[in-house]
Amino acid sequence: xxxxxxxxxxxxxxxxxxxxxxxxxxxxxxxxxxxxxxxxxxxxxxxxxxxxxxxxxxxxxxxxxxxxxxxxxxxxxxxxxxxxxxxxxxxxxxxxxxxxxxxxxxxxxxxxxxxxxxxxxxxxxxxxxxxxxxxxxxxxxxxxxxxxxxxxxxxxxxxxxxxxxxxxxxxxxxxxxxxxxx
Amino acid sequence: xxxxxxxxxxxxxxxxxxxxxxxxxxxxxxxxxxxxxxxxxxxxxxxxxxxxxxxxxxxxxxxxxxxxxxxxxxxxxxxxxxxxxxxxxxxxxxxxxxxxxxxxxxxxxxxxxxxxxxxxxxxxxxxxxxxxxxxxxxxxxxxxxxxxxxxxxxxxxxxxxxxxxxxxxxxxxxxxxxxxxxxxxxxxxxxxxxxxxxxxxxxxxxxxxxxxxxxxxxxxxxxxxxxxxxxxxxxxxxxxxxxxxxxxxxxxxxxxxxxxxxxxxxxxxxxxxxxxxxxxxxxxxxxxxxxxxxxxxxxxxxxxxxxxxxxxxxxxxxxxxxxxxxxxxxxxxxxxxxxxxxxxxxxxxxxxxxxxxxxxxxxxxxxxxxxxxxxxxxxxxxxxxxxxxxxxxxxxxxxxxxxxxxxxxxxxxxxxxxxxxxxxxxxx
Amino acid sequence: xxxxxxxxxxxxxxxxxxxxxxxxxxxxxxxxxxxxxxxxxxxxxxxxxxxxxxxxxxxxxxxxxxxxxxxxxxxxxxxxxxxxxxxxxxxxxxxxxxxxxxxxxxxxxxxxxxxxxxxxxxxxxxxxxxxxxxxxxxxxxxxxxxxxxxxxxxxxxxxxxxxxxxxxxxxxxxxxxxxxxxxxxxxxxxxxxxxxxxxxxxxxxxxxxxxxxxxxxxxxxxxxxxxxxxxxxxxxxxxxxxxxxxxxxxxxxxxxxxxxxxxxxxxxxxxxxxxxxxxxxxxxxxxxxxxxxxxxxxxxxxxxxxxxxxxxxxxxxxxxxxxxxxxxxxxx
Numbered sequence: 001x002x003x004x005x006x007x008x009x010x011x012x013x014x015x016x017x018x019x020x021x022x023x024x025x026x027x028x029x030x031x032x033x034x035x036x037x038x039x040x041x042x043x044x045x046x047x048x049x050x051x052x053x054x055x056x057x058x059x060x061x062x063x064x065x066x067x068x069x070x071x072x073x074x075x076x077x078x079x080x081x082x083x084x085x086x087x088x089x090x091x092x093x094x095x096x097x098x099x100x101x102x103x104x105x106x107x108x109x110x111x112x113x114x115x116x117x118x119x120x121x122x123x124x125x126x127x128x129x130x131x132x133x134x135x136x137x138x139x140x141x142x143x144x145x146x147x148x149x150x151x152x153x154x155x156x157x158x159x160x161x162x163x164x165x166x167x168x169x170x171x172x173x174x175x176x177x178x179x180x181x182x
Numbered sequence: 183x184x185x186x187x188x189x190x191x192x193x194x195x196x197x198x199x200x201x202x203x204x205x206x207x208x209x210x211x212x213x214x215x216x217x218x219x220x221x222x223x224x225x226x227x228x229x230x231x232x233x234x235x236x237x238x239x240x241x242x243x244x245x246x247x248x249x250x251x252x253x254x255x256x257x258x259x260x261x262x263x264x265x266x267x268x269x270x271x272x273x274x275x276x277x278x279x280x281x282x283x284x285x286x287x288x289x290x291x292x293x294x295x296x297x298x299x300x301x302x303x304x305x306x307x308x309x310x311x312x313x314x315x316x317x318x319x320x321x322x323x324x325x326x327x328x329x330x331x332x333x334x335x336x337x338x339x340x341x342x343x344x345x346x347x348x349x350x351x352x353x354x355x356x357x358x359x360x361x362x363x364x365x366x367x368x369x370x371x372x373x374x375x376x377x378x379x380x381x382x383x384x385x386x387x388x389x390x391x392x393x394x395x396x397x398x399x400x401x402x403x404x405x406x407x408x409x410x411x412x413x414x415x416x417x418x419x420x421x422x423x424x425x426x427x428x429x430x431x432x433x434x435x436x437x438x439x440x441x442x443x444x445x446x447x448x449x450x451x452x453x454x455x456x457x458x459x460x461x462x463x464x465x466x467x468x469x470x471x472x473x474x475x476x477x478x479x480x481x482x483x484x485x486x487x488x489x490x491x492x493x494x495x496x497x498x499x500x501x502x503x504x505x506x507x508x509x510x511x512x513x514x515x516x517x518x519x520x521x522x523x524x525x526x527x528x529x530x531x532x533x534x535x536x537x538x539x540x541x542x543x544x545x546x547x548x549x550x551x552x553x554x555x556x557x558x559x560x561x562x563x564x565x566x567x568x569x570x571x572x573x574x575x576x577x578x579x580x581x582x583x584x585x586x587x588x589x590x591x592x593x594x595x596x597x598x599x600x601x602x603x604x605x606x607x608x609x610x
Numbered sequence: 611x612x613x614x615x616x617x618x619x620x621x622x623x624x625x626x627x628x629x630x631x632x633x634x635x636x637x638x639x640x641x642x643x644x645x646x647x648x649x650x651x652x653x654x655x656x657x658x659x660x661x662x663x664x665x666x667x668x669x670x671x672x673x674x675x676x677x678x679x680x681x682x683x684x685x686x687x688x689x690x691x692x693x694x695x696x697x698x699x700x701x702x703x704x705x706x707x708x709x710x711x712x713x714x715x716x717x718x719x720x721x722x723x724x725x726x727x728x729x730x731x732x733x734x735x736x737x738x739x740x741x742x743x744x745x746x747x748x749x750x751x752x753x754x755x756x757x758x759x760x761x762x763x764x765x766x767x768x769x770x771x772x773x774x775x776x777x778x779x780x781x782x783x784x785x786x787x788x789x790x791x792x793x794x795x796x797x798x799x800x801x802x803x804x805x806x807x808x809x810x811x812x813x814x815x816x817x818x819x820x821x822x823x824x825x826x827x828x829x830x831x832x833x834x835x836x837x838x839x840x841x842x843x844x845x846x847x848x849x850x851x852x853x854x855x856x857x858x859x860x861x862x863x864x865x866x867x868x869x870x871x872x873x874x875x876x877x878x879x880x881x882x883x884x885x886x887x888x889x890x891x892x893x894x895x896x897x898x899x900x901x902x903x904x905x906x907x908x909x910x911x912x913x914x915x916x917x918x919x920x921x922x923x924x925x926x927x928x929x930x931x932x933x934x935x936x937x938x939x940x941x942x
């Protein structure tokens with residue numbers, strides 16, 4: 001797939017501000033950080049979840065639990081991907097039973113990843129509440145899924161691709177809008 | 183009935199006569215370039231015309247195995263392979279161990295009018311290796327050879343008595359020389375490949391030991407013993423040793439043992455399962471070398487057809503045997519003669535005068551007076567083997583799809599055309 | 611800057627692509643001959659994830675929903691069959707069990723016909739075990755389904771070798787890699803598909819293998835394999851070994867003249883504490899099972915803390931889950 005850069009939607013600073021706001025919203029909605037866990041969806045949801053946990057700790061003095069969720073075994077779209085999927089480990093080092101869990105991902109698009117994440121999480125136990133936070137919501141839902149916390153709403157066309165880059169993974173930071181070169 | 187075969191390149195095991203018109207009269211060869219009226223005119227198109235081959239080792243499966251092959255399909259297949267005479271093996275159901283069965287086979291074959299059938303008869307009743315059959319009665323009924331082929335004769339005492347009696351009657355004994363206790367349930371050659379593939383192996387020593395035993399008894403009794411399908415270097419070395427001492431033994435190799443080695447089992451296809459098994463390339467090379475040094479007396483096909491379903495069983499259950507009579511000459515011509523490993527004249531000798539000498543038959547040549555058993559060979563056009571058009575009932579082959587040259591296009595028995603290839607050879 | 615504490619690195623894209631393409635093309639698991647080290651490692655990683663699933667209360671994921679896995683065991687086996695069935699069901703695949711043992715399969719009925727009849731029920735994959743080597747290869751010619759070899763004659767038992775190696779990697783103290791490790795296999799090597807598959811796998815991963823047994827059960831041709839040595843001395847075999855694997859001795863071998871008696875075998879080849887004293891300090895003890903207690907292994911050794919025999923059995927499920935997943939996912 002040949003991608004052509006179209007625009008920078010968020011730079012590093014704007015990303016930081018959005019996540020700060022989301023951290024506050026999470027605390028507000030859940031009336032504190034007790035019994036709270038942030039579960040990042042592999043791959044880019046993970047550093048975002050860790051960052052949010054740090055922010056919440058700064059604001060509330062309480063550190064929420066952090067987990068990493070791999071949803072490969074729950075996906076319904078594997079025939080469409082070209083290569084053998086690499087399954088990664090899920091690390092949820094706490095009991096989800098009765099917990100208030102916020103699933104974290106970088107982009108919300110069709111909603112299928114979120115659905116898979118919900119199934120995976122529920123197979124681990126029975127949380128009290130599951131909420132969903134994303135950095136970017138780009139529209140084009142194929143399932144009735146919505147995010148509780150959104151960094152930025154960005155309507156896009158299906159020919160466009162949103163690339164979220166994080167320091168720890170990509171070496172740089174920003175939300176880029178790309179286009180499939182035709 | 184007088185026939186002219188025009189424009190033929192006449193070759194037999196003794197001589198290359200060059201291009202000529204060959205005249206046949208009343209079932210015999212009359213001579214070359216004689217002129218005069220003829221009843222039938224055929225054009226050889228410049229192709230090689232040579233005496234039809236003789237196979238001392240064919241399994242026609244009748245009686246009892248007609249689902250795999252019968253006299254009609256087998257003798258037609260032989261003719262299609264350029265063979266004018268075949269000796270059928272006796273390991274049928276029931277075994278050919280009674281004179282009545284021999285007579286029946288002879289009569290039936292005559293009516294079929296394809297390649298000539300010379301039946302062999304079993305050495306022991308039911309191939310049991312226990313009691314001798316009535317050699318004299320069997321010979322009188324038409325049997326030309328005594329053999330328990332398929333099953334080795336385990337009891338040396340029985341083998342000795344069989345040899346003494348056969349010598350008295352002037353019969354040749356053909357042996358399937360393998361020591362069963364060493365062979366065990368081996369399905370392929372025992373060696374590096376079998377150990378890697380995890381298949382039970384049959385070591386070359388099993389053959390060598392039994393060949394020694396059979397040759398020793400031949401030397402001891404003075405009987406003519408023909409060692410069938412020598413497959414290994416070790417086995418061939420034993421034959422050579424005895425021949426040097428003048429023992430009355432002759433040796434045969436098969437087309438598959440001259441062209442395939444045990445690495446074919448990587449595909450795990452029982453189509454290659456044969457007894458004795460395909461051996462290593464070293465064995466193959468030695469056999470060919472022995473052929474070129476004149477140690478080998480004949481090439482016998484050991485045509486052993488089975489049903490496709492049987493050959494699709496697992497490696498242990500699938501029966502031993504390769505059906506090959508229709509492709510034997512093209513296979514040997516393409517892989518050995520064309521590559522310079524074997525002279526055409528020697529190949530013809532091993533298929534014509536060699537087998538005749540083993541049996542003490544009149545040598546088949548193109549001289550006037552000889553029977554007009556002939557085959558016309560097209561040596562120029564390469565064509566893919568198509569097992570689906572085989573005359574044999576076993577319409578599958580390890581060489582299916584392989585491009586070969588040297589196809590027989592016509593075969594005559596006693597001056598009568600018994601086979602003609604349909605259509606024109608399509609070059610590949 | 612958004613700092614995650616977990617460093618997440620993406621591998622070199624070209625290598626990832628090359629690896630993925632091999633995996634993509636792989637349809638069957640007949641043996642491990644053409645597997646690369648990287649593929650095995652990827653499979654072990656997947657097995658880790660599967661092991662995690664099996665530790666949860668809900669031991670199920672929907673990964674293979676809609677797929678049908680058929681088990682076709684011409685040779686009886688309880689454990690391996692159940693292990694595969696569990697591995698399929700845990701991923702929400704449907705399982706069809708064909709009892710093709712001696713009773714329902716008339717001797718002489720062609721494999722092809724048996725398979726064609728069964729194939730009418732359209733499994734996506736067959737797990738096959740047969741007493742004769744090569745049958746899984748033959749079956750691939752007659753069906754579009756994938757074939758996983760659960761043991762063919764004495765030739766191969768790839769999932770057993772995978773779970774053996776996996777168990778080693780999970781239980782050997784301070785395990786970092788297979789390079790330079792030594793596996794000693796003791797017993798009836800000649801008739802063992804477990805031995806052959808383990809030889810194939812461990813040498814591929816960089817380990818050395820020593821085969822030990824009486825000469826009648828230790829074919830010299832096995833020396834042709836790279837990094838394999840043969841010995842008739844169980845002490846020499848154990849010397850420095852990181853794992854000692856004992857193979858099952860079958861009673862039929864005595865009858866067939868391959869071995870004088872069990873007593874002879876016990877005296878010369880049993881893996882005892884004394885033998886293990888020669889091995890590496892942290893050496894593990896393995897056995898593919900079922901074990902003849904006090905024949906191949908002394909009772910003490912079998913029950914010792916170094917024995918991972920039960921873990922081998924337990925690891926069979928996640929490893930087989932990983933195999934089924936790798937071969938089937940995305941293939942519908």
